[in-house]
Amino acid sequence: MGTLVDYLHFVLMPQMFNGLVIGVAVILMALGLTIIFGLLDVFNMAHGEFYALGAYLGVTLAARGVSFWLLLLLVPALLLPAGFLVDRALIQRVFHQKERHMLTMLLTFGLSIVMEDVFKGIYGPNTIKPETPLRGGTEVLGNFFPTYRLFLLGVGAATIAGVWLLVNRTRFGAMVRAAAFDRHMAGSLGVPVRKVYSATFAFGVALAGISGVLLAPIYTVFPTMGKDFILMAFTAVILGGLGSIRGVVLGGLFLTQVQAVSSLYVSPVWGDPLVFGIMVLVLFVRPHGIFGGKLGIA
Numbered sequence: 001m002g003t004l005v006d007y008l009h010f011v012l013m014p015q016m017f018n019g020l021v022i023g024v025a026v027i028l029m030a031l032g033l034t035i036i037f038g039l040l041d042v043f044n045m046a047h048g049e050f051y052a053l054g055a056y057l058g059v060t061l062a063a064r065g066v067s068f069w070l071l072l073l074l075v076p077a078l079l080l081p082a083g084f085l086v087d088r089a090l091i092q093r094v095f096h097q098k099e100r101h102m103l104t105m106l107l108t109f110g111l112s113i114v115m116e117d118v119f120k121g122i123y124g125p126n127t128i129k130p131e132t133p134l135r136g137g138t139e140v141l142g143n144f145f146p147t148y149r150l151f152l153l154g155v156g157a158a159t160i161a162g163v164w165l166l167v168n169r170t171r172f173g174a175m176v177r178a179a180a181f182d183r184h185m186a187g188s189l190g191v192p193v194r195k196v197y198s199a200t201f202a203f204g205v206a207l208a209g210i211s212g213v214l215l216a217p218i219y220t221v222f223p224t225m226g227k228d229f230i231l232m233a234f235t236a237v238i239l240g241g242l243g244s245i246r247g248v249v250l251g252g253l254f255l256t257q258v259q260a261v262s263s264l265y266v267s268p269v270w271g272d273p274l275v276f277g278i279m280v281l282v283l284f285v286r287p288h289g290i291f292g293g294k295l296g297i298a
Contacts, residue, residue: 011264014143019260020253021149024156027252028211029233031163031245032204038243039180039200041101042091045108047208047233048226049115054079054209055216055225056119059128068133068213072155075213076206083205086111087198095197112226119223128221152214159210164245176200180243232256232275239279241289251290255279 029051036044057078058071066074090111094103134151137144167173178186179196187193211229212221219225236255240247258278259271266274282290 010143012261013141014145015260015264016257017143017145017149019257021153021156022260023253023256024153024160025211025215026229026232026236026256027160027249028156028207028214029229030236030240030248030252031160032207033233034237034240034243034245034248035163035167035176035207036201036204037237039176040091040095040197042095042104042201043101043108044201044204045105046086046112046115047108047204048228048230049112049119050079050083050205050208050226051212051229052119052221052223052226053082053115054212055221056123056212057209058213058216059123059130059221062130071213072210076210079206079209080202083202084198086205087201091201092194092197116223116226123221123223125223130216130221132217148217152218155214159207160249163207167245172196172199231272235275235279239282239289241291244289244291247289247291 029047032050033044033047036042036047054075057075058068061071061074062068090107091104094100094107097103132148134148136147138147138150140150167176175186175191175196178189178191179193183193186196212225215229219228232255233252236248236252238251239255240249240251255275255278259275262274263271
């Protein structure tokens, strides 16, 4: 009995904590994806590169003396106009075409390749390891966890709650949900639909940027870093249901816990196949995902 308790306490609990931290990171990435899809019905294939852009902006500004705490506000503020411009200059040009799903996917995929090459040209192919702003560990229930990971968990949870409140409890969120449900009706009631579209895309990009700043001290910064998290983020979005915020939260937490716990018993190389296998099984039963259905944000 004592051996089992020790195993649960000193082996399983730390592993589940790591899965929880990674889950929050994946959710931060996936929130931007699902908000953009829920309103625009667009898969942003460059979302991972905006995540990398946030990390690189953080590294660049930190080298010029900007504190990490200011970066958490400054980087998403810089990415808001960048996302707004990308939507106006690129997405909206093909948004009303009959083949807009394919066109926007190809367009953002091309943008991701360009951004990745720009990162390589400016920063080189090597990894950059930013300093951890909070060093040391903190004891929780007899286990020591890195203080920065606890901070990331708290900030991530607060950000997720803030996004939910913005979408469901503010005037802007009401306009977003109205435009997602019926853009023509929303426009006839005075909602500036095109501006709402651009602002929502920009907000999703800003979420990716702050994720890059938060995760850079843990996972390092390199040109292809966006591809590491974007695949898991897409999986969480599809599993939870396209356009569903609560689906993204539950899907992201579930998948990362499965990956974390399974690594104790099987080789880590089986982690991704296991996650994608679960996604396929769920989609067999619920093709729209756990909370999917009518397009919109909820």
